[in-house]
Amino acid sequence: MTAGILSPARRRRPDMNKIIAIAILAVRGAIRSRVVLVLLGLLLLAVVAVPLTVKSDGTPAGDVQILVRYTLGLAMLILSLSVLWAGCASVSLEWQSQRLQLVVTKPIHPLQLWLGKWLGLVALHVVLLAICGAVTAGLLKWRMREPLRDPVDREWLLDEILVARRSLIPEPVNVDTAARLRFEEEQSRGRLPADIPPETVVQAIRQNLLIQAFSISPGGTREWHFPRPGRLDRERSLLLRFRFSSSTPGPDRVTGAWVIRRGNNIPAVQVQTNMVATARHSIRIPCAALSGEGPLVVAYENIHTDPVTVLFSPEDGLEVLAYAGSFGPNYARALLVLSGQLIFLAALGITAGSLFSMPVAAFVSGFVLLLVQMAGQLQSMAAQPVFLAGHRGEAALSPLGAQAYRLFFKLLHAVMGPLQVSGSLEKLTTGVLVSWSETFRVLLTHGLIYPLLLALLAAWIMRRREVAMAG
Amino acid sequence: MKIAREETMAPPGIQPVLQAEHVSKIFRDFWRRPRVRAVNDVSFDVKPGEVFGLLGPNGSGKSTTLKMIVGLLRPTSGRLQVLGAPPTDVRRKARIGYLPEDSYLYPYLTCEETLDFFGRLFDLRASERRARTEQLLEMIGLRHARRRLVGEFSRGMARRIGLAQALINDPDLVILDEPTAGLDPLGCRQVKDLILTLARRGKAVLLSSHLLADVEDVCDRIAILFNGQVQATGPIRDLLEERHRPRLTLPEVSADQLRAILAALKEQLGREPELDYPRRNLEQFFLDIVARAMRQATEQSGATPSEGVAPYLSVDDRRHPLASPPPPAGHE
Numbered sequence: 107m108t109a110g111i112l113s114p115a116r117r118r119r120p121d122m123n124k125i126i127a128i129a130i131l132a133v134r135g136a137i138r139s140r141v142v143l144v145l146l147g148l149l150l151l152a153v154v155a156v157p158l159t160v161k162s163d164g165t166p167a168g169d170v171q172i173l174v175r176y177t178l179g180l181a182m183l184i185l186s187l188s189v190l191w192a193g194c195a196s197v198s199l200e201w202q203s204q205r206l207q208l209v210v211t212k213p214i215h216p217l218q219l220w221l222g223k224w225l226g227l228v229a230l231h232v233v234l235l236a237i238c239g240a241v242t243a244g245l246l247k248w249r250m251r252e253p254l255r256d257p258v259d260r261e262w263l264l265d266e267i268l269v270a271r272r273s274l275i276p277e278p279v280n281v282d283t284a285a286r287l288r289f290e291e292e293q294s295r296g297r298l299p300a301d302i303p304p305e306t307v308v309q310a311i312r313q314n315l316l317i318q319a320f321s322i323s324p325g326g327t328r329e330w331h332f333p334r335p336g337r338l339d340r341e342r343s344l345l346l347r348f349r350f351s352s353s354t355p356g357p358d359r360v361t362g363a364w365v366i367r368r369g370n371n372i373p374a375v376q377v378q379t380n381m382v383a384t385a386r387h388s389i390r391i392p393c394a395a396l397s398g399e400g401p402l403v404v405a406y407e408n409i410h411t412d413p414v415t416v417l418f419s420p421e422d423g424l425e426v427l428a429y430a431g432s433f434g435p436n437y438a439r440a441l442l443v444l445s446g447q448l449i450f451l452a453a454l455g456i457t458a459g460s461l462f463s464m465p466v467a468a469f470v471s472g473f474v475l476l477l478v479q480m481a482g483q484l485q486s487m488a489a490q491p492v493f494l495a496g497h498r499g500e501a502a503l504s505p506l507g508a509q510a511y512r513l514f515f516k517l518l519h520a521v522m523g524p525l526q527v528s529g530s531l532e533k534l535t536t537g538v539l540v541s542w543s544e545t546f547r548v549l550l551t552h553g554l555i556y557p558l559l560l561a562l563l564a565a566w567i568m569r570r571r572e573v574a575m576a577g
Numbered sequence: 578m579k580i581a582r583e584e585t586m587a588p589p590g591i592q593p594v595l596q597a598e599h600v601s602k603i604f605r606d607f608w609r610r611p612r613v614r615a616v617n618d619v620s621f622d623v624k625p626g627e628v629f630g631l632l633g634p635n636g637s638g639k640s641t642t643l644k645m646i647v648g649l650l651r652p653t654s655g656r657l658q659v660l661g662a663p664p665t666d667v668r669r670k671a672r673i674g675y676l677p678e679d680s681y682l683y684p685y686l687t688c689e690e691t692l693d694f695f696g697r698l699f700d701l702r703a704s705e706r707r708a709r710t711e712q713l714l715e716m717i718g719l720r721h722a723r724r725r726l727v728g729e730f731s732r733g734m735a736r737r738i739g740l741a742q743a744l745i746n747d748p749d750l751v752i753l754d755e756p757t758a759g760l761d762p763l764g765c766r767q768v769k770d771l772i773l774t775l776a777r778r779g780k781a782v783l784l785s786s787h788l789l790a791d792v793e794d795v796c797d798r799i800a801i802l803f804n805g806q807v808q809a810t811g812p813i814r815d816l817l818e819e820r821h822r823p824r825l826t827l828p829e830v831s832a833d834q835l836r837a838i839l840a841a842l843k844e845q846l847g848r849e850p851e852l853d854y855p856r857r858n859l860e861q862f863f864l865d866i867v868a869r870a871m872r873q874a875t876e877q878s879g880a881t882p883s884e885g886v887a888p889y890l891s892v893d894d895r896r897h898p899l900a901s902p903p904p905p906a907g908h909e
Contacts, residue, residue, distance in 0.1 A: 123697055123700055124697060124698055124700070126697075127694055127697035127698060130694075131683065131686070131694055134686065134690070135683065135685045138726070139685055203681070204677070204679070204681050205681045205682070205683060207644075207649055207677055207681055208675070208677060208681045208682070208695075208742070209698070210648070210649065211647045211648065211649065211670060211673065211675045212670055212695065212698040212699065213668060213669075213670040213671040213698065213699060213700075214667070214670075214698050215667055569665070572649065572650050572651060573649045573650075574644040574649035574650050
């Protein structure tokens with residue numbers, strides 16, 4: 107009430123003061139109710155117990171997979187459930203217990219209340235994630251020590267797994283025109299079934315052509331062009347990583363010949379492989395041997411003695427990995443991406459808690475998460491006309507209904523799509539770079555834009571909602 | 578120490594701090610169908626320096642009315658103005674102190690942290706918060722329990738902390754819902770003294786209670802609610818006074834003088850006047866006993882009764898709230 111004695115520059119902004127008060131309240135409540143202690147215990151148990159209990163496949167990569175991906179994945183699952191539950195409860199339970207009554211009668215805007223709760227939850231969970239990350243990193247370092255790890259394995263791990271490599275995928279094959287032409291040809295010959303919608307047929311032809319572009323019949327050869335790898339460190343190697351399936355059932359080995367070059371220059375690598383299908387393999391490409399300019403060309407010739415067709419998956423069958431940095435910063439970026447996801451979950455929980463009572467809020471936020479996971483399917487549901495047709499090809503919806511159907515799923519995909527994050531833990535345990543741009547994108551969407559939108563929605567609702575009950 | 582009751586009513590012409598005009602509240606079900614009419618066409622106002630009481634049995638609409646005034650509920654119809662603005666105006670809330678019917682405190686905060694937390698919500702400077710927390714803890718007699726978690730408190734102790742949080746901002750309008758519920762007689766007396774002190778400083782106090790004696794002790798005006806409607810309203814003296822039955826209070830007289838006075842009165846009235854002797858009320862008797870016991874005891878568990886009101890609440894800066902501009906967003 108009295109005039110301040112501190113100069114304006116030294117004073118904290120009044121609005122921040124309130125937000126910090128609410129944040130401290132949330133943290134104090136979590137610590138004193140022993141929620142933090144229980145969480146910490148669970149997390150440490152997950153980080154320490156998982157590597158001891160889950161059996162590895164015996165390979166060094168398998169060990170890292172369990173130590174990093176499984177333990178941090180489990181820790182992340184625990185933290186996600188916790189932050190979502192705590193977010194829902196932090197408003198809805200206070201609403202139900204009427205404790206919120208006392209706070210909202212003070213000069214605090216609903217947005218400040220929301221931000222305070224969010225900051226408190228985020229601080230708590232990000233610190234817990236950082237602890238898990240630090241313990242896991244410590245365990246990894248310990249497991250990499252000489253007596254525990256064979257020097258050859260260690261060297262291999264440091265070059266292929268505990269590293270950050272930029273992933274280059276083959277330039278996309280455009281099969282749309284070919285698919286449309288094939289469809290018209292088949293239609294003119296009257297060889298298309300009448301009860302299947304035309305767009306479904308085009309889609310099937312397109313998929314078929316795409317598979318053909320990545321399959322090699324006996325004696326055949328196929329070439330893939332990768333984008334220019336940029337400036338290469340001549341001391342290091344590129345890695346061609348691939349996975350294929352064969353037309354013979356069982357784990358038979360398939361023989362093939364690889365030729366890797368740059369543009370039309372002399373090949374840097376010419377190697378014959380005899381490898382098991384479905385497993386992941388890699389071929390080292392010394393950068394020093396890659397002379398000249400132009401795109402990287404990878405050719406595979408099927409020289410297997412028996413007639414076997416080889417198929418590389420169009421999605422993740424082939425990739426070239428170029429060195430982009432060490433494991434430490436990559437690990438830190440992966441943790442930042444996970445933090446971004448936790449920040450979004452906290453925002454989602456608090457907003458759901460501001461709109462609904464506790465069990466409903468938890469179910470709603472769980473449903474939203476499910477929609478985020480299904481973002482890819484939502485896109486295909488918007489595009490895929492098969493859902494709009496009945497069993498005999500008749501229209502299941504009126505044209506207006508079909509338009510509304512498409513618009514609904516397009517909208518849903520537009521909202522949920524940006525929230526999909528490619529698995530940063532998977533990248534971490536396969537030596538793939540978690541880039542700064544990807545990290546910033548996640549922090550921007552998950553940590554700023556979506557929370558801000560959710561905060562505005564929650565504040566709008568809270569201003570309109572009656573806090574008290576009859577009595 | 579009992580603070581003497583005096584006329585605290587604001588002079589006519591002063592702008593009310595709180596105005597309720599034909600306010601109604603209907604609670605609806607999920608399908609928006611009217612379920613219960615909790616408040617029905619209620620009108621009253623409260624002026625600076627006035628203690629206004631809402632009286633009524635359970636379920637009469639007192640708490641609902643107060644919740645509408647602090648913005649927790651919205652009136653279905655009618656108009657509410659608090660300190661010249663609608664109840665939902667966030668800036669005006671800086672000048673309101675509210676004690677709900679249950680204290681609704683955070684169980685994982687200590688006494689000190691609770692007051693500090695609410696002080697922060699009013700943007701009070703850290704030193705100001707510390708000073709006020711000290712004074713309030715002293716006032717409510719919980720200085721010795723400052724570091725105990727509020728969740729461990731009895732209802733009475735929680736009530737005291739609830740009252741302290743309502744006063745941390747030195748409000749111009751104090752709204753107290755059943756302020757003496759759960760308090761011992763000593764606590765009740767202190768709350769009543771506090772209310773009178775606040776009113777003397779020009780603060781407007783609105784309280785609801787079904788404890789008639791408490792209301793009678795402190796209120797200038799009252800409204801009696803039943804079934805959500807105002808059944809009677811006005812200055813408490815006007816409502817209770819029986820002007821056709823005056824009572825004489827005599828100084829100390831001898832038996833002979835008394836007999837003579839009674840005879841004279843009988844002759845004038847034409848019938849025997851009633852004679853009784855004044856008694857102390859039970860509350861005063863109890864307070865005297867406790868005060869004597871306190872002087873003998875050195876230590877007590879639970880709340881220790883304290884004398885007086887927090888100094889910052891007692892500063893005589895009588896002013897009318899509407900005459901002063903609202904405080905800036907930051908008080909620091």
